[in-house]
Amino acid sequence: MTQAELQETATQNGAIPTNKSNGAPHIYEEPLHHIINDVIVRFAGDGGEGVITTGEFFSLTMAKCGLNIFKTTSLPAEIKGGPAMIQVRVGETQPRSQGSHLDILVCFNNEVYQINKADLKPNGVLIYDSSCEVDNTNADAQKYELPFGEIAKKQAGGALAKNMVVLGAICQLLGVDPALIEDLIHKKFDRKGEKVVSNNLHGLQLGRTAASGLDNRIPFRIQPGEPKEILIMPGNDAIALGAIASGLKVFAGYPITPASTILEKLAVMLPKFGGRVIQAEDEIASLGMVLGASYAGYKAATSTSGPGVSLMIEEIGLASMAEIPCVIFDAQRGGPSTGLPTKQEQSDLNIAIYGGHGDAPRIVLAPANVEDCFTMTVEAFNLAEMCQMPTLFLTDFYLAQAAATMEEPDVNDFEIISRARPTAEQLENYKRFQLTENGISPMAKPYDDATYYIATGLEHNEIGNPDISPAAHKKMSDKRHQKLQVAVDYAVKKGTFTREFGDPNAEIGFITWGSTEGAMQEAINLASEYGLPAAQLHILLLNPLPGDVILDFMEKHPRVIVAELNYTGQLAQRLRAALNVQVESFTKCTGQPFTPYELLRHIMSLSDWDDDRSEPVLSQVARVQKQRQVPAPQPGHDGQDANMGGAVAVSRI
Amino acid sequence: MPFQPKDYKTDAKPIWCPGCGDFAVLAGLYQAFAAMQIDPTKTVIVSGIGCSSRLPVFVKSYGFHTVHGRTLPVATGIKLANPDLTVMAFGGDGDAFAIGGGHIPHAARRNVDITYVVMDNFIYGLTKGQTSPTTGSGDIGHGFKLTTTSPHGQYEEPLNPLAMLLIYGASFVARGYSSKPKQLAALYQEAMNHKGFSFIQILSPCVVFNKTYDELDAAIIPLEGQHDPTDFQAAMSLALDTQTEHLGVIYKKERPTLTDRFADVLEKSNPSGKPQDLQKLFHSYQVK
Numbered sequence: 048m049t050q051a052e053l054q055e056t057a058t059q060n061g062a063i064p065t066n067k068s069n070g071a072p073h074i075y076e077e078p079l080h081h082i083i084n085d086v087i088v089r090f091a092g093d094g095g096e097g098v099i100t101t102g103e104f105f106s107l108t109m110a111k112c113g114l115n116i117f118k119t120t121s122l123p124a125e126i127k128g129g130p131a132m133i134q135v136r137v138g139e140t141q142p143r144s145q146g147s148h149l150d151i152l153v154c155f156n157n158e159v160y161q162i163n164k165a166d167l168k169p170n171g172v173l174i175y176d177s178s179c180e181v182d183n184t185n186a187d188a189q190k191y192e193l194p195f196g197e198i199a200k201k202q203a204g205g206a207l208a209k210n211m212v213v214l215g216a217i218c219q220l221l222g223v224d225p226a227l228i229e230d231l232i233h234k235k236f237d238r239k240g241e242k243v244v245s246n247n248l249h250g251l252q253l254g255r256t257a258a259s260g261l262d263n264r265i266p267f268r269i270q271p272g273e274p275k276e277i278l279i280m281p282g283n284d285a286i287a288l289g290a291i292a293s294g295l296k297v298f299a300g301y302p303i304t305p306a307s308t309i310l311e312k313l314a315v316m317l318p319k320f321g322g323r324v325i326q327a328e329d330e331i332a333s334l335g336m337v338l339g340a341s342y343a344g345y346k347a348a349t350s351t352s353g354p355g356v357s358l359m360i361e362e363i364g365l366a367s368m369a370e371i372p373c374v375i376f377d378a379q380r381g382g383p384s385t386g387l388p389t390k391q392e393q394s395d396l397n398i399a400i401y402g403g404h405g406d407a408p409r410i411v412l413a414p415a416n417v418e419d420c421f422t423m424t425v426e427a428f429n430l431a432e433m434c435q436m437p438t439l440f441l442t443d444f445y446l447a448q449a450a451a452t453m454e455e456p457d458v459n460d461f462e463i464i465s466r467a468r469p470t471a472e473q474l475e476n477y478k479r480f481q482l483t484e485n486g487i488s489p490m491a492k493p494y495d496d497a498t499y500y501i502a503t504g505l506e507h508n509e510i511g512n513p514d515i516s517p518a519a520h521k522k523m524s525d526k527r528h529q530k531l532q533v534a535v536d537y538a539v540k541k542g543t544f545t546r547e548f549g550d551p552n553a554e555i556g557f558i559t560w561g562s563t564e565g566a567m568q569e570a571i572n573l574a575s576e577y578g579l580p581a582a583q584l585h586i587l588l589l590n591p592l593p594g595d596v597i598l599d600f601m602e603k604h605p606r607v608i609v610a611e612l613n614y615t616g617q618l619a620q621r622l623r624a625a626l627n628v629q630v631e632s633f634t635k636c637t638g639q640p641f642t643p644y645e646l647l648r649h650i651m652s653l654s655d656w657d658d659d660r661s662e663p664v665l666s667q668v669a670r671v672q673k674q675r676q677v678p679a680p681q682p683g684h685d686g687q688d689a690n691m692g693g694a695v696a697v698s699r700i
Numbered sequence: 701m702p703f704q705p706k707d708y709k710t711d712a713k714p715i716w717c718p719g720c721g722d723f724a725v726l727a728g729l730y731q732a733f734a735a736m737q738i739d740p741t742k743t744v745i746v747s748g749i750g751c752s753s754r755l756p757v758f759v760k761s762y763g764f765h766t767v768h769g770r771t772l773p774v775a776t777g778i779k780l781a782n783p784d785l786t787v788m789a790f791g792g793d794g795d796a797f798a799i800g801g802g803h804i805p806h807a808a809r810r811n812v813d814i815t816y817v818v819m820d821n822f823i824y825g826l827t828k829g830q831t832s833p834t835t836g837s838g839d840i841g842h843g844f845k846l847t848t849t850s851p852h853g854q855y856e857e858p859l860n861p862l863a864m865l866l867i868y869g870a871s872f873v874a875r876g877y878s879s880k881p882k883q884l885a886a887l888y889q890e891a892m893n894h895k896g897f898s899f900i901q902i903l904s905p906c907v908v909f910n911k912t913y914d915e916l917d918a919a920i921i922p923l924e925g926q927h928d929p930t931d932f933q934a935a936m937s938l939a940l941d942t943q944t945e946h947l948g949v950i951y952k953k954e955r956p957t958l959t960d961r962f963a964d965v966l967e968k969s970n971p972s973g974k975p976q977d978l979q980k981l982f983h984s985y986q987v988k
Binding site: 107110111234276277278279280284288291292296297299316318319320321323325327328329331332333334335336337338339340341342343344345347361362364365369452455456457458491493494496497498499500501502503504505512513 | 712740741742743744746754756757760761762763764765766767770772773774775776777778779780781782784785802803805806962965966968969970975976978979981982983985986987988
């Protein structure tokens with residue numbers, strides 16, 4: 048296909064190609080077909096410059112416009128100072144990933160400009176402080192130099208006002224009603240006094256003034272819809288809320304990036320619900336306390352990251368052996384060892400499933416998005432309690448620090464399951480580890496259940512006394528593993544532990560887990576617009592595997608690729624070993640999440656598109672495509688714009 | 701019919717060697733339980749790994765035989781979850797001071813309301829005779845021996861359990877001896893009645909790998925009235941006397957327990973005491 052034909056195809060799909068593939072500076076002609084309510088903005092600055100506040104205010108403003116947001120934050124490893132960024136993606140429907148390239152990049156200083164400049168779309172919008180030394184990387188971008196450092200210092204009463212100046216400028220450029228931000232400023236700062244409020248309002252106004260007159264060429268517009276009741280929920284907060292909803296009573300944790308905010312949130316919230324939160328002396332103590340609390344009959348959990356899971360492994364074996372329910376939240380980060388504490392990776396699957404000596408069955412779950420962080424946390428407790436097993440919950444850096452808009456769930460909508468307790472009859476001749484058909488035996492609660500028993504990490508008999516005879520080891524191993532089937536049956540019946548997406552007839556199928564789901568969905572959507580069908584199976588229950596669902600997917604799609612963020616393809620290896628199937632592995636191990644763009648590139652390469660064919664399309668995808676949004680039809684018009692030919696909006700990346 | 705000591709005895713036969721001090725430690729516990737009329741259904745005994753850590757198997761009560769060195773975190777979790785339970789923790793000198801040594805300061809400073817009994821035999825018995833953190837060096841402490849892992853001489857000085865516990869802030873510190881079973885039963889009762897973290901080091905000789913009865917018989921001095929256990933300096937002087945094993949309550953001073961502190965936390969977080977509405981918590985994330 049020639050370049051012209053390609054563009055023709057794309058045009059039919061609604062993407063009018065730009066005529067600037069020759070690299071000439073791009074100027075938007077009037078009138079614009081604005082891209083409405085669909086933009087990716089990154090604010091980059093130093094830790095102390097208020098860059099995060101700017102992004103938070105911007106997110107809130109967008110949500111107040113009735114729009115959905117997905118925001119990710121990257122904080123410097125330093126406590127104060129160092130490059131920081133916050134990226135906000137805005138959409139009329141919920142964005143499921145951070146996207147690929149930036150539509151708008153706002154740089155507070157030259158250092159962060161140099162770090163972030165390559166992430167901007169070639170013809171994106173660059174807004175930068177006068178201190179930035181902008182180079183050829185962004186030759187084709189629309190560039191707006193605004194001396195916001197200077198404005199803040201000289202006119203707004205100090206460098207700290209920079210964030211409001213920037214916020215004023217960006218909202219002016221996007222056509223956002225300033226009253227919305229002013230309202231937020233009042234809500235946030237009224238209690239700090241009149242002076243603080245007026246300083247912030249002044250900064251905002253200065254930013255607006257500086258940017259006024261520049262906005263007519265910006266291809267993005269925010270048009271507020273009906274304000275709706277919506278939450279902005281950080282991933283770790285959703286986990287904390289899910290744990291409370293599940294009836295958590297004791298939470299023990301040790302600080303570690305990026306899991307600490309789960310511990311911190313629960314320290315504030317759980318006591319309001321009668322629970323207790325303790326900061327342990329290390330991760331071993333954390334899980335030890337959790338096992339003690341759960342043995343005592345109460346729901347208990349801990350949160351950590353990879354290094355902490357490594358330390359907990361012996362006790363995970365104990366929980367499996369002594370059949371003690373517990374939930375371990377693992378906010379994965381780059382490993383091994385201390386690794387990349389503030390970077391994204393999905394490489395704890397092996398340790399979660401296999402970590403430890405002996406055969407120690409456990410449940411492993413992974414959420415894909417912020418809603419999952421709530422709903423799957425409830426399921427993590429349900430499965431732990433139902434199966435009396437440790438449950439590992441693999442969230443990740445990306446999800447832990449991301450926040451997204453979500454609808455408020457009805458807390459009464461969720462099924463809450465608690466462990467089986469002995470009946471009065473069973474208490475008569477109580478056997479804690481009684482052999483049963485499905486392996487599950489009732490667990491007595493000290494104080495409340497008038498009996499007693501020993502829980503032990505030694506192999507034991509039905510009563511619980513140590514027994515290392517061949518018969519005991521065989522029967523008890525059977526019992527512990529039988530319970531995995533209970534988990535699979537529950538998951539399959541519920542149907543919420545796997546999700547399918549894309550073309551059911553596609554030859555190519557992707558399997559994903561964790562927060563990779565959204566980027567893959569977007570890539571599949573994009574690919575379909577270029578005539579490349581693909582399907583996706585997303586798995587939330589990673590141990591035990593819902594085998595039938597996976598085999599069914601593999602039946603439908605002859606070529607299956609597992610896309611995951613680790614070096615060795617841990618889920619691919621797991622599927623090959625557990626199901627004896629052939630899957631391909633597509634991995635990325637850079638400390639960064641997948642972007643839809645690079646997954647699209649992979650789909651193209653799988654579809655035998657050579658570079659001559661894929662590169663023009665990819666470079667087009669990487670640009671701002673101003674006609675993605677159909678302009679509103681004129682009154683009396685039949686809806687068919689003569690020039691647009693009834694084009695539909697193209698998926699954004 | 702009130703509980704008799706024998707009522708706390710399970711059918712399981714102790715695995716200990718004939719002559720092991722641990723039999724007396726267990727017998728003393730039965731005595732103390734009977735004296736206090738302990739309800740086995742409202743009591744949990746936690747242990748680690750080692751000869752002594754088998755103890756919960758031999759006592760009629762709830763029990764949790766955990767992994768090596770993690771006795772105190774597990775016991776803390778149990779008490780945290782249900783403060784109404786009577787919680788005791790047992791372990792040996794290796795379980796307590798080697799692999800589990802990192803947990804002791806924190807249990808002590810938290811003043812978690814449990815009783816922690818370390819059965820100290822100055823040796824690793826279950827694994828057949830290796831050096832422990834309390835094996836005497838010859839100059840300091842008791843139970844000096846060339847062990848299977850120190851065949852050419854002891855190259856470390858022993859830890860001082862009582863001094864450690866005092867410095868860590870334990871609110872009750874005592875020492876007993878398996879050859880003094882009556883005193884043991886009394887020490888258990890005093891420790892269990894103490895509000896807060898109570899620690900008892902029980903000298904409990906191993907007859908196979910480090911037989912110290914004669915040496916200890918010569919070194920012990922029971923405290924008889926002349927010691928004021930609320931005097932921290934006096935307690936520390938006794939603890940630092942590395943040639944004499946003073947028996948009895950070395951130190952005892954009540955202060956708020958972890959249970960008390962958490963009662964405060966719950967009170968402050970939710971003054972009305974009424975169950976909170978989770979839906980309202982969700983509302984707080986609403987964009988307004």
